[in-house]
Amino acid sequence: MAALGYGYTISEVVASATNYAVFLGKRPNDKPLSVKWFKGFQQRWPELRVVRPRALSNYRAEATLEVNVHE
Incomplete structure (x- = not known):
């Protein structure tokens, strides 16, 4: 999602970092x-x-409508 311009919430970053630390055996x-x-x-x-x-x-939003994209 970050590649599409969406960021991560604080809780998502903390959860990912926790999972990584557990994977590495650090926590x-x-x-x-x-x-x-x-x-x-x-x-x-x-x-x-x-x-x-x-x-x-x-x-x-209007520019991405399917009708407008095909024009």
Whole structure:
């Protein structure tokens, strides 16, 4: 989804990082990473940021209608 321009929520990033840490054997499965961990992660990687999705504008929505695409 990220390749299509959709970002990940904080909880999705934390869940993915927890799964990866468990896979590497760095963390037990019953102790997931926290939002506090995520804040530290953001400080270490300032170029990564959380953005909120914006609503699709009417013009862009109309441009993607099948009728308009075939014209």
